[in-house]
Structure formats: structure tokens, C-alpha cells
Amino acid sequence: MESEPRPGRVRKPIGWSTIMIAVLVAVSAALVWRRDGTDGVLEILTHDLSLFGGILPRVLAGCLLGAFISEILPHEKVSRSLGPKSGLKGLLIGTAFGAILPGGPFTAYPVASALLAVGADFGAVIAMVVSWTLIGYGRAVAWEIPIMGTDFTLWRIIISLPLPVLAGALGRFVYVRLYPKPAMKDDET
Amino acid sequence: MSAALLIDMLLWGSVFGVGLIAFRRGPPVFKASLREGSMDFINIVPRIALGVIGSGYIAAIIPQEVISGWLGPDSGWLGVATAVVAGAATPGGPVIGFSIGTVALKSGGGVPQVVAYVVAWALFAFQRVILWEIPFMPARFVWFRCAVSVPFPFVAAAIAMVIGKP
Numbered sequence: 001m002e003s004e005p006r007p008g009r010v011r012k013p014i015g016w017s018t019i020m021i022a023v024l025v026a027v028s029a030a031l032v033w034r035r036d037g038t039d040g041v042l043e044i045l046t047h048d049l050s051l052f053g054g055i056l057p058r059v060l061a062g063c064l065l066g067a068f069i070s071e072i073l074p075h076e077k078v079s080r081s082l083g084p085k086s087g088l089k090g091l092l093i094g095t096a097f098g099a100i101l102p103g104g105p106f107t108a109y110p111v112a113s114a115l116l117a118v119g120a121d122f123g124a125v126i127a128m129v130v131s132w133t134l135i136g137y138g139r140a141v142a143w144e145i146p147i148m149g150t151d152f153t154l155w156r157i158i159i160s161l162p163l164p165v166l167a168g169a170l171g172r173f174v175y176v177r178l179y180p181k182p183a184m185k186d187d188e189t
Numbered sequence: 190m191s192a193a194l195l196i197d198m199l200l201w202g203s204v205f206g207v208g209l210i211a212f213r214r215g216p217p218v219f220k221a222s223l224r225e226g227s228m229d230f231i232n233i234v235p236r237i238a239l240g241v242i243g244s245g246y247i248a249a250i251i252p253q254e255v256i257s258g259w260l261g262p263d264s265g266w267l268g269v270a271t272a273v274v275a276g277a278a279t280p281g282g283p284v285i286g287f288s289i290g291t292v293a294l295k296s297g298g299g300v301p302q303v304v305a306y307v308v309a310w311a312l313f314a315f316q317r318v319i320l321w322e323i324p325f326m327p328a329r330f331v332w333f334r335c336a337v338s339v340p341f342p343f344v345a346a347a348i349a350m351v352i353g354k355p
Binding site for chain 2: 015016017018021022024025028029031032035036040041044045047048049051052055056057058059060061062063064065066067068069070071072102103104105106107108109110112113116122125126129130133134138139142143144147148149152155156159160163166167170171174175
């Protein structure tokens with residue numbers, strides 16, 4: 001397998017999404033200021049800063065997890081089993097992976113991003129993300145069962161079982177029609 | 190907060206596990222991924238900061254009562270569609286989302302509508318998308334993933350209508 005370190009991923013510093021969010025935040029903060037005054041703005045800021053401090057170590061853990069996983073997973077194998085041509089099996093692997101992944105959003109998204117970087121296609125990663133959010137045990141055990149009850153939660157998860165594969169399949173179906181060229185990138189032709 | 194502690198232990202345990210595998214592939218592999226992970230972290234911090242601090246303000250201007258009002262007694266597909274919008278617009282974390290779902294169930298909301306709400310919340314809750322998904326994933330992926338997921342709360346509601354109550 002590869003023993004050479006791969007080149008670093010290209011990172012975009014600020015995209016349109018970030019700008020959009022920044023504008024939305026500025027407008028919301030202004031509305032809060034008009035309604036609650038400076039105290040209201042500061043109260044939310046203090047609360048969110050402490051939340052931010054608590055989240056940071058987990059974000060670091062998630063980033064490291066993503067980086068290690070993308071380093072130790074053999075790329076050819078990933079693009080074979082999770083790439084555009086992996087078929088139903090790839091979607092099922094993505095679903096299973098999302099369902100067993102430990103931790104919260106701070107692990108799911110860095111790992112999903114790492115999988116994209118090492119050759120998984122949008123379809124398989126969509127299956128993974130949707131499976132993590134709908135049938136992953138983390139949130140269900142920590143929040144949904146205590147609040148909504150075991151019966152509802154299990155029943156809701158059973159209903160959700162087919163959705164990750166369907167979402168991944170729909171993703172693939174749309175992707176190859178939206179981006180016919182980039183999708184063929186992995187072909188040897 | 191024993192659940193949080195458990196999550197942290199599981200999380201750092203996994204980091205340690207994959208780190209060990211990387212280390213056994215050789216120090217260069219280990220160092221490269223350590224550097225890559227730290228760079229990701231440094232790059233992500235400003236965006237997470239914007240998300241954490243920002244979503245607090247956005248949540249403050251969307252009161253919970255507005256959301257629970259949308260999960261009204263309207264049963265049928267219009268109710269499902271409203272539930273989907275409510276799920277996407279719900280501010281705050283899982284406690285708020287699931288509590289609203291529970292209140293809706295207890296106050297006579299239809300089961301398919303509540304399922305649609307919970308599934309839509311899981312798929313689209315704006316706070317999670319802004320706070321976590323957009324900072325970590327390529328923006329194109331996020332929008333694509335959201336667009337592709339739109340039918341599925343409706344599919345879940347349809348399944349719920351067919352198989353009946355829990």
C-alpha cells in the first residue's frame with residue numbers, strides 16, 4: 001500500500017456559504033439587539049462562547065479521526081467499494097458505516113469529508129451521512145429514547161431503515177446527470 | 190453528564206485506535222496525518238465559531254412556540270409538509286427538537302406528521318447544517334445532500350401511514 005504521505009487537501013478559506021451565514025448571523029444579531037438591547041446580545045454571546053469552548057476539543061478529535069482514517073484507508077480500495085461504480089454494495093457499506101460511527105456531528109462530518117477525499121462518491125457519502133443522522137445509535141440513545149420513548153424511537157428507526165440507501169441511490173442518479181464529466185474522473189479510460 | 194463523558198471516551202478512544210494503526214504504518218504517515226488533522230482543525234475553528242455564535246442569534250429570533258404552532262392538528266399531506274418545514278426551521282439541539290415532537294404527539298398531532306418532523310429535523314435542522322455540515326464538508330456536497338434528501342421525510346410519513354402506529 002502507500003507509505004508516502006498524500007498531498008494536503010485543498011482548502012477554500014471562505015466560500016459563498018460562509019458569507020451567506022455571516023450575513024444571516026449579522027441580521028439576526030441586529031434583530032436581537034433591537035428587541036433585547038445590548039444585554040440580550042451579550043447574554044447569547046457569553047452562552048455561545050462557553051459552548052464553543054466545550055466543543056473545541058471534540059472538533060479537534062473529529063479532525064484527527066478524519067485525517068487518520070483517510071491516511072490508513074487504502075485509496076484504491078475505498079474508490080472500489082465506495083466509489084461511483086460500487087453499486088448497491090457501496091451504498092450498503094456507507095449505510096453500515098454511518099450507523100456504527102461513534103460520536104456526534106464532530107466525528108460524522110470530518111469522517112465523511114475524509115471519505116470523499118479518498119475516493120468515495122457523493123452517493124455513498126450521502127448514504128453514510130443520512131444513515132448516521134437517521135439510524136445512528138448515538139443520538140437515539142442519548143436523546144431520542146429518553147425524550148420520545150423507546151417505542152417511538154425504535155419504530156421511527158425501523159421506518160428510516162431503507163432511507164439512507166434510497167437517498168444515496170437518488171444522489172447517484174442525479175449526480176451523474178448533473179455532472180456527467182467530473183463523475184467520470186475515476187475511470188481509467 | 191456521564192453520557193457526554195462516555196461519548197468523549199469513545200471518541201478519543203477511536204482517535205487513539207486509528208492513530209495507533211497510522212503509527213504502525215510508519216512515523217511519516219503518522220506525522221503527515223497529524224499535521225493534516227491539525228491543519229483541518231485550524232481551518233475549521235473560525236467557521237465553527239461563526240456557526241456556534243451565529244446559530245445562537247438565529248435561534249433567538251425563531252422562538253420555539255412558532256415551531257410547535259406549525260405542528261398543529263392538520264393531518265394529511267399538508268400537515269406533513271408543514272412538519273417538514275418546521276423540522277428544518279427548529280432552532281437548538283436535540284433536546285428541543287425531540288421535545289417539540291413529544292409535545293406534538295401528546296397534544297394530538299398525527300403520528301405520520303411527527304415522524305416527518307423528526308426525520309426532517311434529523312436531515313435538515315438548519316443549526317446542524319450551519320454549525321457542522323457546511324464547515325466540514327464541501328459546500329457543493331451539502332447543498333446536493335440536502336436537495337436529494339427532500340423527498341425522504343415524506344417517504345417516512347408514507348411508510349408510517351402504511352404500517353401504522355408504534
